[in-house]
Each structure stands twice: as structure tokens, then as C-alpha cells.
Amino acid sequence: MQRQRNEHGLSVSQLATRLNVDRSTVSRIENGWRKLSPDQAARLDELWGLGHLFKRLVRFASATDDGSWFTGLIDFERDATHHRMWEALLVPGLLQTPDYARALVSVRSSDVEAGVETRLARQAAVFEKDNPPMVSVILNWVAIEQSVGNRDVMRGQLAHLLEMGERPNVNIRVLERDVDQHVGLDGSFRLLTVGDREIAFSASPERGRLVLEPPDVQEYALRYDLISNVASPTGASRRLIERAMEE
Structure with missing residues (x-):
């Protein structure tokens, strides 16, 4: 053009x-x-x-799907000033411990260590810069109760969530088991504020989808707000994570 x-x-x-x-x-x-x-x-x-x-x-x-969505996602993650995530099944990659990430990557990749290194590099690009972004995460109860790896791996992951939640720029909340049907059942997604615009990323097995058109992004923002309305507050969410550690 x-x-x-x-x-x-x-x-x-x-x-x-x-x-x-x-x-x-x-x-x-x-x-x-x-x-x-x-x-x-x-x-x-x-x-x-x-x-x-x-x-x-x-x-x-x-x-056409040329497979370039992941490269674009990494760039947006690095540049974003605010991350909002809804995770229906697993702890999001930006908050995973190396052991938790290794257990997940080993299920579908022969080059496990390369996959783990990529995930850790993404975390460093977001959290280790001079002005780290605001990160708001809503975890479905399944994410803290579904065992990944052995008990020690899962206990370490939950402890990491509690530690990250103490950072002033990180907010972690949990959607409890007794919440009735809700829009988050359609799957995980995230919203990123990059410069003066919002983008969305819809997760799916093997390939995700970057959503760039403003009307479509607003649909995801509305879904996030609806999920947020029924998620537990920060204090109650910490207690849920602590209880999962004990169990």
C-alpha cells in the first residue's frame, strides 16, 4: 500500500x-x-x-497462517506496559519456574532445554527491565490444583506465584471452583497495552492467534472484565494458593 x-x-x-x-x-x-x-x-x-x-x-x-505469531507475541510482550492474562488450565509462561516449564515442554518437544531457555528469556525481557510493566493475572482454580511434574515441582511453582504476587507491579487472583459457567470457559487469552493501543492474544494448542483489530480486541477486554468481576480478591487468592501448597 x-x-x-x-x-x-x-x-x-x-x-x-x-x-x-x-x-x-x-x-x-x-x-x-x-x-x-x-x-x-x-x-x-x-x-x-x-x-x-x-x-x-x-x-x-x-x-494463511505463516507461523509468525509467536515472534510477534514476544516483541509485544517485551514492549507492553500492562499485561492482563486469563489462564484456564496452566500457570502462564511468564510466571513459570524452570522445573514447571521443563515438565510442560517435555510433553511435546524433544529439545526441552531450548524450550525452557526461550521461556526464561521471555520472562527476563518482561520483568528484568528498568521499568517493568504492570502484570494482572487471573488463574482458574484448575491451574493451581492440576499437578504438573511431581509434588516438589508443583510446590515450588505455587511458592513462586506467592513470591511474584508480592511485587508491587504484579497482581495474581484466582477464580474459585464454585463459580458457575462463565466466558472464560472458552479458553485462555491475554491483553497487552503497547504504546497507545491494545492487542489481544488468544491461546490454542500448537498455535495461538494475535488479535490486532480494535473492535475484536475490545471483545477480549470485555471478557476479561467479566471474569475479573467474579474472581477472588488478592488476599483470598493468596490463601487459596497457600492451601494448594499444603495439600
Whole structure:
């Protein structure tokens, strides 16, 4: 899009006027921070007499998974100023101990130590910088009761959660077993504040999905708020984790 704009002698502001959007939207599309919508693609094809070039490109891009989501997620994690996470089954990677991570990685990878090192590097990029971000985590009760590794591994992981929860920038809460059906049953996800925008990441086996379009991200933000409304407060959550350690 940027190449076509330059070839037709249009500034970012001029193209924004023709697409009926603001200047920042055009910049974000050209920088890969926002997807080109089918309607916008059709307008560009008509504006520049390109037949259906942009419409086809958008359709092909929507149907293709090139596996690059993980690289993008790591970059967003590093740059985010606020992390919000809902975890339905497991302790999130950013809060895992090496032993807990090793037990998980060993289930699906032959190169266990490389997987663990990658996870620890992600943690360091988030927590060991000069101005660490705010991290708000809601754990489903399953995450603290589901045994991963042996008892010592799980006890160490729960102790690590308690230790991390003492940091002023980390808030860990638990959704208790007796909460009725809720929107978090659909699966784990997270929200990241990066600069002046929010992005979402929807977890799934093998591949996750980065969500960049503002209306879609807002859907995840609403789901997080609904889960937060029924999660236990911080003090009660610490007691739940301590009880799980004792058991």
C-alpha cells in the first residue's frame, strides 16, 4: 500500500481522506500494526485502477497462517506496559519456574532445554527491565490444583506465584471452583497495552492467534472484565494458593 501511495504521489493524510479514516490508521496499516479491511482494499483497487489486487491479497492473507505469531507475541510482550492474562488450565509462561516449564515442554518437544531457555528469556525481557510493566493475572482454580511434574515441582511453582504476587507491579487472583459457567470457559487469552493501543492474544494448542483489530480486541477486554468481576480478591487468592501448597 505504501508503494502504491508513493507511486501515485499521495501523502498519508491525502490517502486517509480518500479512505475516510484518520491519518494514524493509514500509518498503522502501512507499518503492519493494523490489517487492511476488505472494504478498504476494494476502495484502493478502485482508486488506483488495480482490478482486484488488494481484495485478493486480503483474502489470501486471511486464509494463511505463516507461523509468525509467536515472534510477534514476544516483541509485544517485551514492549507492553500492562499485561492482563486469563489462564484456564496452566500457570502462564511468564510466571513459570524452570522445573514447571521443563515438565510442560517435555510433553511435546524433544529439545526441552531450548524450550525452557526461550521461556526464561521471555520472562527476563518482561520483568528484568528498568521499568517493568504492570502484570494482572487471573488463574482458574484448575491451574493451581492440576499437578504438573511431581509434588516438589508443583510446590515450588505455587511458592513462586506467592513470591511474584508480592511485587508491587504484579497482581495474581484466582477464580474459585464454585463459580458457575462463565466466558472464560472458552479458553485462555491475554491483553497487552503497547504504546497507545491494545492487542489481544488468544491461546490454542500448537498455535495461538494475535488479535490486532480494535473492535475484536475490545471483545477480549470485555471478557476479561467479566471474569475479573467474579474472581477472588488478592488476599483470598493468596490463601487459596497457600492451601494448594499444603495439600
